[in-house]
Every structure is written in structure tokens, then in C-alpha cells.
Amino acid sequence: MQLIQPQEIQSHIDRFTGLDLYIHLELTTGAYASHIDSSRPPGSAFISNAVIRYTHGSISGTGPYRVGLKTEQGWIYAEGLTHVDENETERLILAGHDNQGKLIVALQLSRNPF
Numbered sequence: 001m002q003l004i005q006p007q008e009i010q011s012h013i014d015r016f017t018g019l020d021l022y023i024h025l026e027l028t029t030g031a032y033a034s035h036i037d038s039s040r041p042p043g044s045a046f047i048s049n050a051v052i053r054y055t056h057g058s059i060s061g062t063g064p065y066r067v068g069l070k071t072e073q074g075w076i077y078a079e080g081l082t083h084v085d086e087n088e089t090e091r092l093i094l095a096g097h098d099n100q101g102k103l104i105v106a107l108q109l110s111r112n113p114f
Contacts, residue, residue: 001083024108078107
């Protein structure tokens, strides 16, 4: 994975606008850190292979980044993104890692199921 270059991600987001896409979105805010502070319960969220269509999408921030996707029903966003899988041309695979390299957030978009 490579560090996010916002212009490249925005271009990819724009190419997917208006298409039916499969989304994978996951977040963990402590599952990897409960050994450091056991008083804070871990939190996580996971959705995979739900179909979405967005009318507008954008990347913002100066790193870590946030991606927001406007659907007809509302918004989807992922914050804390730091890396992109540079080997993907048909899918957009973004991840956010902490300073130890552990995954804290992932956002993936594809025209095919994951």
C-alpha cells in the first residue's frame, strides 16, 4: 500500500459516480489497543457487499483523509484514511493505519462483490 495522493483518489471517486457499487467499510477504534487501556471498550463496525450508488463523492483533509459519498438517501463517510492499494485499477481500496501500522479503518468500492 502507498500513501494517499488525494488527486488520484478524487479521480477514482469521480469515475465511480452514478454506478451501482459494492462497498466494504470497516472501523475499529480499540480492538487492537485494549491491552494498552482495558478501561476503554473497543468499538467496531463492519459492512461488506452492500450495494450503493452515490451522486457525489469527495476526499478531504491533509492526511489522514476523509472520503464522503452522497447517496440519494444520505451520506457515507470514512475518516482516518492514510493508504491506498496502488495495484488496484478496477477497485478503490483505501485503509487507515495507526502509527504501529495496524488497521483502524477501511473503505473499499468495487463494481464486483468482494
